[in-house]
Amino acid sequence: MNVQEREQLIKDINVLLHQAYDSTLNQIHALLKRIDDVDDEEDLKAIKETREDIRINGTVSWDEIQNEIRNEINKDVA
Template sequence: MKTEQERKETIEAINVLLNQAYDSILDEILEGLKRIEDIEDEEDTQAIKEAREDRRINGTVSWDEYKGYNRETA
């Protein structure tokens, strides 16, 4: 993960290039970013479905039960 300063420098570099780009390129970049966001949303939705299915199959354990189990097995 980038530091705040590294992130700021990266964004500034991107902005320089974006300001030099043709409008058609900007449109392509925007569409690409939207596709990435859609893919990430789909992945998040799939992860939620899988977690719900796992919980349905395997049940759940409360944090207190988990902590108590770890103390007993240690």
């Protein structure tokens, strides 16, 4: 979604929100909060998994990453 599409979507949602009943607004708020909480939980889970992977497998040095990139570039060129 580009910036213009996002802005238009927000405007459209705003119009609908201003027309909604209070009970509907409460439901929308609860759903948005729930979505935000799920996103936070997924982010925390990903962080924990990454930390566990680093603990088990160690980290990759910047030199190793650069070498890997160079090798991929050389494969594509060859």
